[in-house]
Amino acid sequence: MEMPPEFKKPPMTLGDWIISVIIKRLPLIGFIMLIVWAVDSNTDPDKAKWAKAELIVKLIIFASVMIFIAIIGFGVFANFADEIDWSEFD
DSSP, X not given: OOOOHHHXXXXXXXXXXXXXXXXXXXXXXXXXXXXXXXXXXXSOHHHHHHHHHHHHHHHHHHHHHHHHHHHHHHHHHHHHHHHSOGGGXX
């Protein structure tokens, strides 16, 4: 019986993980590399799963921040909308 290909490769070393985390923390390059690592078939399977998890977490945080900004923005607009004399715009 032949071993699956993911078991033939040696596991990622600590140095590989450190370099991956440092690259991930670079503002735009890190995001692009996470996408590359998540979809590339030659990437180590554990690294691909980690990249997918990081992208999902980034998406959840981004959506949460956008919702928070929208709520605050609507609140500020509603506060200022009460003080505007809308009859001047007719």
